[in-house]
Amino acid sequence: MRIIKLNKDNLFPFLAIISEQAKLWAPVKKGEKHVFKIVNDFSQIEMNTTRTILPPRKIFLPPYFSMFNVSEKGYKEDFSYVTKKILFGIHPCDIHAFLIQDSFFKQAFLDPYYLKARENTLILGLSCWPDENCFAKSTNTHVIEEGFDLFFTDLEDFFLVWIGSSQGDDLIRLKPELFDENLTDKDIQTYLNWQTERDKAYQQKINFIALPDLMELKYNDPLWEKLGEACLACGSCTNVCPTCNCYNIMDKQFLGGKDGKIIRHWDACTLEEYSEVAGGENFRGKRSDRLKLWYTHKLQAYISKYGKPSCVGCGRCVVTCPVGINVLTVAKALLGEEVEAFWSRLNKEVTK
Amino acid sequence: MNSKNLTQENPFIPEPARIVRTYPLTEDVKFFQVRIVDMERALSFKYNPGQFAMISVLGAGEAPFSISSTPSRPGLLEFCIRKVGSVTKALFRLKENDLIGVRGPYGNGFPIEKMIGKDILIVVGGLGAAPLRSVLLYCLDNRDHFRRVSMLHGAKRPAEMIFREEFLALKEREDLECHLAVDEDDTGIWTENIGVVTTLFPKLEQIDPANIYALVCGPPVMYKFVIKEFIKLKIPKDQILMTLERRMKCGVGKCGHCAIDYIYTCLDGPVFTYWDVIHMRELI
Numbered sequence: 001m002r003i004i005k006l007n008k009d010n011l012f013p014f015l016a017i018i019s020e021q022a023k024l025w026a027p028v029k030k031g032e033k034h035v036f037k038i039v040n041d042f043s044q045i046e047m048n049t050t051r052t053i054l055p056p057r058k059i060f061l062p063p064y065f066s067m068f069n070v071s072e073k074g075y076k077e078d079f080s081y082v083t084k085k086i087l088f089g090i091h092p093c094d095i096h097a098f099l100i101q102d103s104f105f106k107q108a109f110l111d112p113y114y115l116k117a118r119e120n121t122l123i124l125g126l127s128c129w130p131d132e133n134c135f136a137k138s139t140n141t142h143v144i145e146e147g148f149d150l151f152f153t154d155l156e157d158f159f160l161v162w163i164g165s166s167q168g169d170d171l172i173r174l175k176p177e178l179f180d181e182n183l184t185d186k187d188i189q190t191y192l193n194w195q196t197e198r199d200k201a202y203q204q205k206i207n208f209i210a211l212p213d214l215m216e217l218k219y220n221d222p223l224w225e226k227l228g229e230a231c232l233a234c235g236s237c238t239n240v241c242p243t244c245n246c247y248n249i250m251d252k253q254f255l256g257g258k259d260g261k262i263i264r265h266w267d268a269c270t271l272e273e274y275s276e277v278a279g280g281e282n283f284r285g286k287r288s289d290r291l292k293l294w295y296t297h298k299l300q301a302y303i304s305k306y307g308k309p310s311c312v313g314c315g316r317c318v319v320t321c322p323v324g325i326n327v328l329t330v331a332k333a334l335l336g337e338e339v340e341a342f343w344s345r346l347n348k349e350v351t352k
Numbered sequence: 353m354n355s356k357n358l359t360q361e362n363p364f365i366p367e368p369a370r371i372v373r374t375y376p377l378t379e380d381v382k383f384f385q386v387r388i389v390d391m392e393r394a395l396s397f398k399y400n401p402g403q404f405a406m407i408s409v410l411g412a413g414e415a416p417f418s419i420s421s422t423p424s425r426p427g428l429l430e431f432c433i434r435k436v437g438s439v440t441k442a443l444f445r446l447k448e449n450d451l452i453g454v455r456g457p458y459g460n461g462f463p464i465e466k467m468i469g470k471d472i473l474i475v476v477g478g479l480g481a482a483p484l485r486s487v488l489l490y491c492l493d494n495r496d497h498f499r500r501v502s503m504l505h506g507a508k509r510p511a512e513m514i515f516r517e518e519f520l521a522l523k524e525r526e527d528l529e530c531h532l533a534v535d536e537d538d539t540g541i542w543t544e545n546i547g548v549v550t551t552l553f554p555k556l557e558q559i560d561p562a563n564i565y566a567l568v569c570g571p572p573v574m575y576k577f578v579i580k581e582f583i584k585l586k587i588p589k590d591q592i593l594m595t596l597e598r599r600m601k602c603g604v605g606k607c608g609h610c611a612i613d614y615i616y617t618c619l620d621g622p623v624f625t626y627w628d629v630i631h632m633r634e635l636i
Contacts, residue, residue: 110363258410258411277597
């Protein structure tokens with residue numbers, strides 16, 4: 001893969017040229033947090049964010065969209081939400097999440113909505129610096145070697161830019177004079193130093209490979225009941241998770257006539273009605289059973305099947321769950337570590 | 353009309369289908385005979401006994417249903433459907449010649465290739481007749497491919513026995529061992545057995561456990577008791593087959609609702625062995 005250099009001053013001119021090709025999405029500030037949004041004023045782009053509130057998968061499969069327009073003539077596919085897009089500022093963990101979703105939406109049956117949106121989107125990755133809630137190094141998703149068109153590593157005065165695809169190369173060729181093909185030894189040394197420092201900055205360490213066995217051994221552990229007691233079944237963990245994919249279907253607006261839409265919207269396995277079938281039978285009526293499903297799926301089943309967890313260490317569940325149920329605390333509890341979280345304190349007081 | 357191509361590209365587009373015949377089987381269960389409008393598609397709709405289809409009614413939604421007909425009689429699809437939710441309520445309002453949507457077939461179905469040359473024991477409780485009628489008719493249509501074929505069928509009351517007349521007629525066949533039972537007879541004219549379905553096991557002729565496939569489908573409470581009987585008969589765990597119900601919104605392994613452990617009921621099921629059940633725990 002070719003690596004070239006871009007001076008900091010040349011970033012905005014580059015973004016200006018590429019945003020003539022397609023709408024540019026990037027992380028911008030929303031209150032104290034960050035979100036991916038269409039940007040026209042590049043100075044709004046937050047170059048040093050950690051995680052956004054929602055993962056960028058919302059761009060491929062929005063929380064709520066129409067799959068079909070239906071009339072008496074039949075079903076007409078509705079791809080109106082799919083437009084050409086360029087995503088800038090995607091961190092390595094989120095690109096890993098795209099790769100997990102790619103293989104999921106391609107297995108057995110192809111999902112035309114995901115794939116079409118994906119095909120129409122260019123991914124411009126950006127390096128990041130971990131905070132206390134990142135654990136991407138434990139999931140081995142802190143670096144990325146594929147799944148992007150361009151990847152920018154921010155080295156204070158300049159960027160190193162990895163060219164990951166032919167389309168990425170096309171973007172560079174829109175104005176090649178902005179880039180410098182010749183890297184000096186000093187540039188390379190700067191990158192190596194940065195890499196070493198960044199590796200050291202990860203404060204969290206989880207042994208994910210131990211988890212499938214532990215989850216099996218602790219299948220009936222009272223831990224799950226404790227977590228179930230505290231869980232609010234709000235679905236936030238699944239909404240912010242970059243690898244979650246569950247959805248529901250709804251028929252809309254068939255009033256009077258027969259015209260309407262088939263709507264697809266995000267669903268969450270932690271919600272009560274998730275596994276309920278007609279007639280009222282609910283295969284996971286208990287919150288603890290639903291939590292167990294989520295964690296089994298991410299940390300046991302996926303590791304057994306693919307050799308890696310369906311978790312990319314982004315820390316979104318860590319900063320989102322109001323009662324502290326997240327991959328970090330649950331994994332630590334399973335590994336036998338003392339956990340300081342709302343749910344663990346709550347249960348100490350409750351059981352007294 | 354290029355619906356055929358669209359279906360191949362977009363697995364979520366239903367195939368328009370016509371209700372050819374519909375009549376009540378019990379108070380809350382109806383029989384639907386359906387034909388895909390496109391004649392070519394109707395004839396090329398290949399499935400295995402035990403597979404299911406997604407049926408949709410515009411405005412009400414879509415839900416999974418076992419196919420009750422047998423692939424050995426192609427062209428028409430049959431379903432027996434209980435009125436329990438919004439989709440089935442809408443289906444019950446439809447009449448013959450009305451249009452519905454059908455997608456499928458989905459799921460694994462029964463492992464017919466492994467079952468060929470073996471004895472087949474089918475144990476049905478209530479609406480479990482929906483998927484098991486498919487495999488029973490398949491065995492009867494290809495009778496020389498199987499050794500002994502037996503069926504035990506239990507229902508609450510005679511009026512609630514699905515396909516009662518069809519199964520009573522099958523009792524006349526000499527190449528099928530068929531025992532029917534009701535928990536209670538409120539008619540006074542029931543001539544078959546009275547008791548739960550497990551009371552029919554002693555009536556079975558001597559079985560050959562190494563060479564039998566035992567199939568069960570019924571209400572969740574039934575599995576435990578029927579499987580106990582299978583185990584008593586020394587039938588190996590991986591020759592005990594059951595078909596399970598789960599919430600499904602897509603049928604193609606995307607919506608997530610039917611996930612259990614690392615499998616999706618819609619792709620890897622709905623037919624599982626008893627070994628799968630022990631292995632994965634959450635199945636029943």
